[in-house]
Amino acid sequence: MRTKITVIGAGNVGGTTAHRLAEKELGEEIVLLDAYAGIARGKALDMVEAGPVCGYSTKVLGTDSFEDVKDSYITIITAGFPRRPGMTREELLLTNAEVVKKIVVEVVRVAPETIIIMVTNPLDAMAYLACRVSGFPRERVIGMAGVLDSARLRTFVAMELGISAENVQAMVLGSHGETMVAIPSLTTVAGVPVSELIPKERLDAVIERTRKGGQEILELLKTGSTFYAPSAAIAKMVEAILKDKKEILPCTAFCQGEYGIRDIFIGVPVKLGRRGMEGITSLPLTPEELKALQKSAAAIRPQCEEIERFLKGQ
Template identity: 55%
Template sequence: MSRNKVTVVGAGNVGGTTAQRLAERNYTDVVLVDIVEGLPQGKALDILQSGPIYGYDSKVIGTNDYAETANSDVVVITSGSPRKPGMSRDDLLETNQNIVGSVTDAVIEHSPDAILVVVANPLDAMCHVALQRSGFPRERVVGMAGILDTARYRTFIAQELGVSVREVSALVLGGHGDTMVPLPSLATVAGVEISKLMPKDRVEAIVQRTRDGGAEIGGLLKTGSAFYAPSAASVEMVDSILLDQKRILPCAAYLQGEYGINDLFVGVPVKLGRSGIEEIVEIDLSEEEKGQLRTSADAVQELVNVLNG
C-alpha cells in the first residue's frame, strides 16, 4: 500500500513540531520545506533518526525545492512571520499575505489535488489568500484555529474542576483572535453544563483566558509564540482527513450562507474526511451567541477588506 504524503511548509517551531508529530503517526511520509537553506534538511534528518527509537518508518525529507513536495495529499502551511509581543495579528497581514500567496502558488503547481490546511496568522485572512490563489473549491481549504482555541478552553475548564481533559467537551467558534466565541452553553463535563459546576464569574474568567490564550504564551516566551498545541491541532486535522475519520472539529471554513454569513472564513464545526470539508455543521445558537459570531465575522471581514484593498 502506498503511503500518504504530507508537506509541511515552514520549518519553524510549528512546522518542525508538526512534521515530528506526523512522522510519529507512522502512516504518512513527510516533506518539510522552507526557504532557509539547511533548516528543513537538518530538522528532517533529526526527526528521521528518532524513528528507530520511537518505532516509525515514515520517510521525512527536508528541502528548499517545492518539486520534492509533488503529489502531496495534504499541505500544512505554517510559514509566515510570527507575531511578536505587542504586535496585533493585523500587523502581520501584509507580510504574511505575500508569503502565503507565493507558498500557495508553489504548492498547487506540484500538488493540484491537495487539501490545504492553513495555520499561518492572521489565520482567517490567510485562508482567504490560499483560497483565492489556489482556485480550489472551498472543501479543500481549511484553517486551523478552533481546535487550538477549544483545547485551551478545555484545559482551563479541566484545571478549574480537577477533572480529566477527556471528560470536557467544548466548542469555540468565530475568528482566531480577540473576537473568538467560546460557547459556555456547549461546554460540558460528562454531559453537565459548566454553568452548573462553577460560578458565573469563573466561567467568564475562563472564557477571557481562552481568548487571550495565544497572547499569554507569547508574553511568557518573550520571543516567538505557541507551537506544541498548534502543531497537535494541525495533526488532529490531518489525521481526520487522511484516515477519513469524519471527525466533527471546529475549523475555519469558507461560509456561503451557513450561520447567515457569506463569503468569509469563520470558525465553525465541520466534518473532516478524505475529501476535506465534507459538511459544515450548523448548531443552534442563542441570539446572544449569534450576535457574538456576527461580531467575530465582521472582524474577519475588516481584514479581508484590507487584503483586497
C-alpha cells in the same frame, strides 16, 4: 502512490508538526520545506534518527524545493513571520500575505489536487487569501484555529474544577483572535453543563483566558510563540482527513450562508473527511452565541477586504 504530506515552514510550529505526523505515522512520507534548506534537512534527519527509538519508520524529507511537494495529499502552511509581544494578528496581515501568496502559487503548480491546511496568522485572512489565489473549492482550503482554541478552553475549565481535561467537551468558533467565540451552552463536564459547575463570573474569566491563551504564552516565552498545542491540533485535523473519520471539528472554513455568514473564512463546526471539508454542521446556538459569532464575522470581513485590495495591487 505513497501518501505524502507537506509541511511548509520548518520553524517551531512546522518542525514540531512534521515530527508529530511522522511519529503518529500519518502519511508514508512527510516533506518539510523551508527557504533555509539546512534547517529543513537537519530537522528531517533528526526525526528519521528518532524513528528506531520511538518505533516509527515514516520517511521524512527536508528540502527547499517545491518540486518535492509534487502530488502531496495535504499541504500544511505554517511559514510566515511570527507575532512579537504586543503585536496583533492583524498587524501581520500584509507582511504574511506576501509570503503566503508566493507559497500558494507554487503549491498549485506542483500539487493542484492537494488539500491546504492554513496555519499562518492572521489565520482567517490567510485562509481567504489561499482560497482566492489557488482557485480551489472551499472543501480543499481550511484553517487550523478552533481545535486549538477549544483545547485551551477545555484545559482552563479542567484547571478551574481540578479535573481531567478529557472529561471536558467544548467548542470554540469565530475568529482566531480577539473576537473568538466560546460556546458555553455546548460546554460540558462529563455530560453536565459547565454553567451548573462554574459560576458565571468565573466562567467568563476562563473564557477570557482562553481568548488570550496564545498571548499569555507569548509573553512568558519573550521570544517565539506557541507550537506544541498548535502542532497537536494540526495533527488531529490531518488524522481526521487521512482516516476519513467524518469528525466534527471547529475549523476555519469558507461560509456561504451558514450561520447567516457569507463570503469569508471563519471558525465553524466542520465535518472532516478524505475530501477535506465535507460540510459545515449547524449547531443549536443560543441567540447570544449566534450574535457573537456574527459579530466575529463582521470583525474578519475588513481583513478579507484588505486581502482583495492586496491582490488588486499585485
